[in-house]
Amino acid sequence: MIFRLSPKSRRNLSRIIPYGVIWLFLGWFILTLEFLATGNENQRPETEITLSFGVLVFASLAVFIAGLLMGVLEVFVFKNLFRSKGLGAKIALKMGIYLLFMLILNALTFPLAASLELGTTLTDEKVWEKFWRYLGSVTFWSTLISLSFHILLSLIYSGFSDHLGHGVLLNLFTGxxxxxxxxxxxxxxxxxxxxxxxxxxxxxxxxxxxxxxxxxxxxxxxxxxxxxxxxxxxxxxxxxxxxxxxxxxxxxxxxxxxxxxxxxxxxxxxxxxxxxxxxxxxxxxxxxxxxxxxxxxxxxxxxxxxxxxxxxxxxxxxxxxxxxxxxxxxxxxxxxxxxxxxxxxxxxxxxxxxxxxxxxxxxx
Structure with missing residues (x-):
């Protein structure tokens, strides 16, 4: 039996997936800049996760899923929630909501990445010591800025998509x-x-x-x-x-x-x-x-x-x-x-x- 998505489901998927792609490529771009600047040398090992292949795969999957979650919220939850607001107010309100949501997600995923880096389990005290140091560090604020940039770029995409139409925007992007x-x-x-x-x-x-x-x-x-x-x-x-x-x-x-x-x-x-x-x-x-x-x-x-x-x-x-x-x-x-x-x-x-x-x- 061949399972086929309805046209509406396919359309919704085509609208959600770009958010994941935006987050993934932007994440890779930021990691590449950091790699070129530091030569993959961890400048703050007490609060930063040292990049390895396993951490890279985990981080890529995490940011892609985070982008997809934002896409789901944009398509199904926030589509008409702030319709009466101006563009500036709409972006500001969404920025606040998404940033809080993504910080919670970051707090959940950081210990997992730390356990991968340290080669230990989530129950290890070293994982949670690093997590608490991270929350009060420059690394945390760097992450906050990075997340804000991800969210802002995604909201700009969302605005163009709503005003031009998803199909038109995609055709303009692909040429x-x-x-x-x-x-x-x-x-x-x-x-x-x-x-x-x-x-x-x-x-x-x-x-x-x-x-x-x-x-x-x-x-x-x-x-x-x-x-x-x-x-x-x-x-x-x-x-x-x-x-x-x-x-x-x-x-x-x-x-x-x-x-x-x-x-x-x-x-x-x-x-x-x-x-x-x-x-x-x-x-x-x-x-x-x-x-x-x-x-x-x-x-x-x-x-x-x-x-x-x-x-x-x-x-x-x-x-x-x-x-x-x-x-x-x-x-x-x-x-x-x-x-x-x-x-x-x-x-x-x-x-x-x-x-x-x-x-x-x-x-x-």
């Missing part, structure tokens, strides 16, 4: 789109119904809160169906898939229905809090795009190609024809047979700005 690439992708343009009148009714502040709640409810379905958010444009969201992923089990279509189901499950909440139940319409299309980094003042991953223009115009036809989800024949023909059989042809229709008609199909 995948440093040079424009041609690739096949699926796009969904999803637009909220009656948004103009709703914004007027709620006012700009409550409408902002409403949009935040609305997008939050859609996010799990997007992740579970391996989609990526390309852009938020007011009340419109653009979701994209690599074509192979989006077509696998019809995920691009299933995502639409999963999002709709999630909003329906929260209908009572939206009605009670905002006096309205949100709904949306969407256009789906696939094709070749050029993908690359763009921007002089702000870098972002940018898609360009006729497929985006077509998808946007398809979405606008949903309201005219009273449909919730419309797609093109080229995408419909690649869907699983059961989904394709449910599609209803709307005939050959004209799209704004295009000379040739295109056959469109309703999926909902």
């Amino acid at each position: 995948r789109y440093h040079r424009p690439l041609g690739e096949s992708r699926i796009f969904m343009f999803l637009d909220m119904q009656s948004s103009t009148s709703l914004a007027e009714k709620l006012g700009h502040q409550r409408y902002f809160d409403f949009l935040s709640s609305y997008y939050n409810e859609l996010s799990d379905a997007i992740v579970e169906h391996e989609g990526s958010v390309y852009q938020y444009i007011g009340d419109e969201i653009v979701i994209t898939w690599e074509t192979e992923k989006g077509l696998r089990n019809g995920q691009c279509v299933a995502c639409f229905f999963a999002m709709r189901k999630q909003l329906e499950s929260k209908a009572r909440y939206f009605q009670e809090v905002y006096g309205v139940i949100p709904a949306f319409r969407a256009g789906l299309h696939c094709g070749q795009v050029t993908t690359g980094e763009i921007g002089a003042l702000k870098k972002e991953i940018f898609f360009t190609g006729d497929v985006l223009n077509v998808t946007s115009r398809i979405q606008k036809l949903c309201k005219i024809y009273g449909k919730e989800l419309i797609t093109t024949q080229v995408l419909k023909d690649q869907l699983p047979q059961a989904m394709a059989d449910q599609a209803q042809s709307l005939g050959d229709l004209e799209l704004e700005g295009r000379a040739e008609k295109i056959e469109l199909f309703s999926l909902a």
Whole structure:
């Protein structure tokens, strides 16, 4: 039996592991600087751990696990805890919490490293004598500064990841789109119904809160169906898939229905809090795009190609024809047979700005 992680679990892992990698490489960097400065001669043997291969392996594992623990806390615990705070206050509060947590972890791991260095057990008095000397030494303050640097760098990474999106940040780091690439992708343009009148009714502040709640409810379905958010444009969201992923089990279509189901499950909440139940319409299309980094003042991953223009115009036809989800024949023909059989042809229709008609199909 082959065990497969869900898309959401894989995404969470891909967000947590970089913290461990940051801590590991930063730890190696600091150890390398110390080695070059001292020639691996222990300047303070009464409070410092002498580096050996065994200690290096233990220390590497310890800092990697510490980084992973920070990643777990960032992804699952502190994700929304300080949302109302400014960036400076958020970093300061998290720094304090993480530093306390890491100092406790350091206090637990130092005796283990000391026992490895001395070749003895944890119950040996020499281990604990060294530990108590360490707590009142320059070595301890050096460790405190090192931990603070680890935490600060990780929080900077976390901030960039939250604002740019994990996938975008990873692509910028790896340079995948440093040079424009041609690739096949699926796009969904999803637009909220009656948004103009709703914004007027709620006012700009409550409408902002409403949009935040609305997008939050859609996010799990997007992740579970391996989609990526390309852009938020007011009340419109653009979701994209690599074509192979989006077509696998019809995920691009299933995502639409999963999002709709999630909003329906929260209908009572939206009605009670905002006096309205949100709904949306969407256009789906696939094709070749050029993908690359763009921007002089702000870098972002940018898609360009006729497929985006077509998808946007398809979405606008949903309201005219009273449909919730419309797609093109080229995408419909690649869907699983059961989904394709449910599609209803709307005939050959004209799209704004295009000379040739295109056959469109309703999926909902």
